[in-house]
Amino acid sequence: MSPQAIRFLTPRRLLMASVVVAIITIALKTLAWYITDSVGLLSDAMESLVNLASAVFGLVMVTIAARPADEDHPYGHHKAEYFSSGFEGILIIVAALGIVWAAGHRLFDPQPIEQVGWGLALSVGSSALNGLLAWVMFGAAREHRSIALEADAKHLVTDVWTSAGVVVGITLVHFxxxxxxxxxxxxxxxxxxxxxxxxxxxxxxxxLMDEAVEPEIMDTVRETLAVFEHRRGETEIVRFDHITTRKAGQRRFLDMHMHMPASWTLGRAAAVRGSVEQALMSAVPGLRATIQLLPSDVEAHFDDTKDLI
Structure with missing residues (x-):
């Protein structure tokens, strides 16, 4: 995806597009259910209602996540996107239970399906629209590291598979x-x-529980730090330890210790630390690194029993 496309296809714009597409697909699938009286197409339309609700909620959460850090939220609002993903999961589960309820009644009271051709055409058309939007959203989700976009894209793909299953089922019923x-x-x-x-x-x-960053990002971090690690004979001049990471929406956070000779001036140590931070943030876009300076012969201890109580 080109840089121009990435800048244009922001999470907010794509979720606004998802709202519009959801409204269109709801209209198409509801019409398909109305003219066929198929409970399969009814289930498809119900899932599209969930698409609309989740896209609206996702749009709100992405807008909140984009707010800058403030006094009450010094680390920013990035975790708001996780609420979007969780809410979408809940809505999907509710829709699934509603589909089971409707289908259970129809299972014991089968009804003929009318105007199959028109119903299938409307369903396939709406699915093609959802599939195209999902493809674009997956690419943008990777570039923006947006779980809200990823969740909405996965839901759209689920909708496409739902429609495909319904089309196959109705075709079999017809023949x-x-x-x-x-x-x-x-x-x-x-x-x-x-x-x-x-x-x-x-x-x-x-x-929401501060999961560590992805393994591939940790590999990039280690490769970047290896450039700054130095040894003189058997003695390590610069080394890094106690590296901890976490994810928060589009942001990645890293905390660690950098050990260096006690004879270094504070200015020299700070300059090296600045170079390390800049290299890390350049290698991993969206990363925020916090580095504590320590002399080479000083170790920090985090496993004191007093800290575990």
Missing amino acids: TGWLWLDPIVAIGVALNILREGFHLMWRSSQG
Whole structure:
């Protein structure tokens, strides 16, 4: 994705687009359900309602996450995106349970499906729209490191698979006459999106509990620090330890100790620390590094029993 596209396709703009697309797909899928009376297409339309609610909530949370740090939130508002992901997971689960309820009734009272051709055409058209938007959002989510965009994109992909399952089910009903296939497909769709809902809630909980940064980012951090580590014979001149990391929405935070000779002046030590911080933030966009300076012969201890009480 080009730099120009990245700057234009911000999380806020994409979530606004998701709201518009959700409204369009709701209209198309509701019309498809109305003309066919298929409970499978009804389940598809219900999931699109969840798409709309989650996109609106995601838009609000991304707007909050973009606020600068203030006196009450000195580390910023980046974690607001995790609330979006968790809320979307809850809505997906609620939609899945609603689909099971509707399909259960239809399973014991099968109804014929009308005007299959028009219903399938409307469903496929709305799914193509969702699939295109999801593809764009996945790329932007990687570039912006936005869990809110990723969650919405995953939900849209789930919607596409839902529609695909419904289309297959209705086609089979049309050619076989087995009316019970329609609610069975709807229940299968519900179980699939139920799994996705729990996955999103898990991702959200891990972010709120200060999960460590991704392994590939830690590899980049270690490679960057290796450039600054020096030895003179058997003695380490500059070394780093007690490296801890956490994620907060689009931000990555790193805390560590940098050991150096006690004979160095404060000005020299601070200059090296500044170079390390700049190199880390250049290697990992969005990273905020906090480095504590210590003499080479001083060790910090974090496992004191008094700190664990």
